[in-house]
Amino acid sequence: MHGMRKAFNTLLLLLALGSAVFMAPVCTWCDDGAAANRQFNFAVSLFEEGDYFRAVSEFKRLVFYYPDQRELCVEAAYMICRSYKEARRWDECIDACRRFEKSYPGSGRRNRVRLIKAYAEGQLKRFDDALSSYEHILKDGTDGDSAQKALYGSAITLVDTRRWDEARRTFERIPPGSDLHRSAVIFAKGLQNIDNVPRKTPVRAGALAALLPGAGHLYTERPRDALVAFLLNGAFIWATVELIEDENYAAGGLVGFFELGWYSGNIYSAVSSAHKYNRKREHDFIQGLKEKSGAWLYMDPEAKCTCFMYAMRF
């Protein structure tokens, strides 16, 4: 009886040990899933606090320690791209997006990542790259929302490169059913008036400045600069003439050299002022259109229709 009891206890012990050995991987897997979720939530909380640097580290930690949690890893890699974008670390953002495309080419997030990449390229003034990234999304054609945002983004990029007609045509391609259609219509209509923005002719400004120092500045609406240019040139020309009439050629030559500098500087300044005037007018016009149409929201990959409409000014 005693022997049987002992054998039963031994069998029980062996069963317990065996089940522990067989169940261990399952439990570890359960633990991994829970731990990865906790890790992801922590990283998201850092992202929401605006601590993007640490958020990136924590998302990377998740990808490194829990590569088997594929869905979470894809989300983490996507959040890394977003973190870099929010932190305005454009080069790192583009690298992260490239890594994402390489590691998870079939992911549902791929077009949103491409949108982020295109935006970062635009911020770095790499407009051709940005346009090519938008084109990539349009060719993919699987995600309607991202495709419309890509269309809108490429139109904005064309605006940034001053290709007004192409930009207007691209805005017009956005379908009426899209959330972005109303904004695109405002932009397209506004761009029809871009030629009516007041401009100054650089050649005329330069010619006026050459004829009478300061006149070019007056033409470009810079009265104080005009007065300074007129007085400086006048004083130096007068001094040069007086010195040469007094046969003081060395001093006359020196003052004349400086006058040459003031005179050519005055012409350069007038031409440059005309260009700056035009750029400022165009910039203000485009900025007004962007604000009126709520264009800044198109780049938020998580932006929803209602949010977008609410942001528009009427």
Add this chain to the structure above:
Amino acid sequence: MFAVLFIVAFVADAHEWPPWSYGEDKTPLSIADAKQNRLFPPAQAVKWALKAFAATVSRVDGDRCAMMPSCSAYAIQAVEKHGFTVGLIMAFDRLMRCGGDEYRYASLMTARDGYSRIYDPLSHNDFWWYKTPDNLDK
């Protein structure tokens, strides 16, 4: 002693390298780069004269320029970037505009001394003929 030096070096390093820029290449220009940046003698002479002005007259006279970078720093940059003739023309242009109507076209920036100055870098004045990615609208 070594421990103190190590801590000092570490603190200095931490100050110099904020988290985001850790690992960025901060090495100074190589000799090859420096040779490439060597200026034509007249331009070099203008640059030295302007540096001498900044080191002597400006130091006594004070930092009174209304623009940022200051006119002398701007002139040095212009000569370095565009050479003697164009650099000097741009310097004269800047001297004429200093503190004038530029504030209507440029933004104000707070300098290290706490005063607001008109931000007018070189790229704001050569963008219309010197096309590089850095010179595009900013």
